[in-house]
Amino acid sequence: MNNMKKQLYKKLFLGIFAIIVFGGLFYYVNQYLTRFFASGDAVTINLSPATQTRKIGDEMVINVDMSGQKISATELYLTYDSSMLSYYKEYMIGTTSSGVTSLNNFFQEPLISEITPVGSGTSPMKQLKLSLVSLSTPSTLPAQVHLRFKAKKIGTATVTLDKTKTKVTGANASNNAVYFDLSSTVSAATVTIMGTGLETITPSIPTPSVATPSVTLTYPPNSTASATLKMKLKFQGINAIPTEKKMNVEVGIGSASPYSVKTVEFTAQDNGTWTGELNLPSMSSSYYTALFIKGPKHLRKKVCDNKPTETAGGTYKCDKNGYLKITGGDNDLDFTGILMLAGDIPVQDGLISALDLAYIRQNLGNKSEDSRQRGDLNLDGIVDTQDFSMILQTLAFKYDEE
Numbered sequence: 001m002n003n004m005k006k007q008l009y010k011k012l013f014l015g016i017f018a019i020i021v022f023g024g025l026f027y028y029v030n031q032y033l034t035r036f037f038a039s040g041d042a043v044t045i046n047l048s049p050a051t052q053t054r055k056i057g058d059e060m061v062i063n064v065d066m067s068g069q070k071i072s073a074t075e076l077y078l079t080y081d082s083s084m085l086s087y088y089k090e091y092m093i094g095t096t097s098s099g100v101t102s103l104n105n106f107f108q109e110p111l112i113s114e115i116t117p118v119g120s121g122t123s124p125m126k127q128l129k130l131s132l133v134s135l136s137t138p139s140t141l142p143a144q145v146h147l148r149f150k151a152k153k154i155g156t157a158t159v160t161l162d163k164t165k166t167k168v169t170g171a172n173a174s175n176n177a178v179y180f181d182l183s184s185t186v187s188a189a190t191v192t193i194m195g196t197g198l199e200t201i202t203p204s205i206p207t208p209s210v211a212t213p214s215v216t217l218t219y220p221p222n223s224t225a226s227a228t229l230k231m232k233l234k235f236q237g238i239n240a241i242p243t244e245k246k247m248n249v250e251v252g253i254g255s256a257s258p259y260s261v262k263t264v265e266f267t268a269q270d271n272g273t274w275t276g277e278l279n280l281p282s283m284s285s286s287y288y289t290a291l292f293i294k295g296p297k298h299l300r301k302k303v304c305d306n307k308p309t310e311t312a313g314g315t316y317k318c319d320k321n322g323y324l325k326i327t328g329g330d331n332d333l334d335f336t337g338i339l340m341l342a343g344d345i346p347v348q349d350g351l352i353s354a355l356d357l358a359y360i361r362q363n364l365g366n367k368s369e370d371s372r373q374r375g376d377l378n379l380d381g382i383v384d385t386q387d388f389s390m391i392l393q394t395l396a397f398k399y400d401e402e
């Protein structure tokens with residue numbers, strides 16, 4: 001046993017020794033090779049704008065500026081968080097265009113444009129590789145590449161230049177073809193993404209940071225469309241078609257408060273669900289948002305899935321890792337997999353309080369119009385013990401969701 005252990009340690013030691021030796025050798029050779037091939041001349045790379053603020057659904061341009069040398073071609077590697085941003089080729093599904101443009105058409109259409117997932121986990125990173133060639137004589141003109149991304153989610157997103165992989169080639173002072181060293185002053189562009197892009201009808205197109213009169217950027221036409229939200233709801237305790245078949249429900253649209261609020265009339269269906277439609281007349285092609293649903297006797301629910309579900313009534317939570325997607329045309333939003341909890345009765349104040357409880361308790365057995373309007377939660381025509389036990393259950397949740 002002891003002998004085996006000794007042998008094991010010996011092997012382990014030899015293994016580590018080998019790693020150190022070969023690792024060191026590789027490092028040395030690598031250093032040497034780098035020096036051999038590099039020109040000693042540096043090209044300056046900047047990402048611009050270094051910071052910008054966008055709304056969810058907005059398109060933005062991030063520029064890669066290269067200057068200081070006679071540039072002829074580049075292989076760019078940029079890393080971005082794909083949960084926050086999508087690259088042009090990802091959201092323009094089916095497009096044949098690369099979406100890449102350059103200042104003064106310095107570069108031709110990319111020879112290669114590839115997106116590869118890198119890493120995993122809560123921040124799924126992707127890497128964009130672009131191979132760009134200029135067919136004119138290597139020139140000291142600043143080369144600027146315009147890349148388009150779309151904002152997906154609230155937060156801070158960065159696009160980072162991978163300096164270990166990126167290459168820029170061109171001609172040195174003696175007109176020999178070389179790889180330039182990279183000196184980057186701004187190697188990450190930061191985008192702050194705000195709430196809903198609902199009010200943004202056209203994506204804003206920033207002007208390139210290097211001002212040149214002849215610059216032309218080509219963009220696909222901004223599609224504007226109207227969207228209809230076809231919503232289905234399920235209210236706690238209402239399992240059949242009631243006498244009163246209409247209900248006004250507040251629908252807030254936005255990723256967070258403050259959001260814009262519309263009143264939508266919902267109609268009772270035979271199976272106990274309710275349907276309502278909301279038309280949004282003008283919007284950018286598609287965007288991500290959350291909906292805040294509040295029934296007339298209910299707590300507000302934040303929903304951020306097109307078809308949310310829950311295992312126990314009222315437990316669904318918008319986890320903020322994604323938002324429901326709204327596109328032009330009809331949007332089927334089936335929320336019947338989650339319960340709209342009752343208990344915040346008129347006059348509503350955003351929580352289930354002692355007053356709500358007391359009202360129902362004091363009106364048990366009351367069928368009057370006024371008491372039904374306020375305290376009949378299951379819409380069976382009477383304020384009764386069913387309504388009271390329902391509000392007791394809902395006390396666990398108590399507050400409107402924001």
Ligand SMILES: [Ca+2]
Nearest residue numbers: 344349351353
């Ligand atoms: Ca209340």
Ligand SMILES: [Ca+2]
Nearest residue numbers: 376380382384
């Ligand atoms: Ca009732």
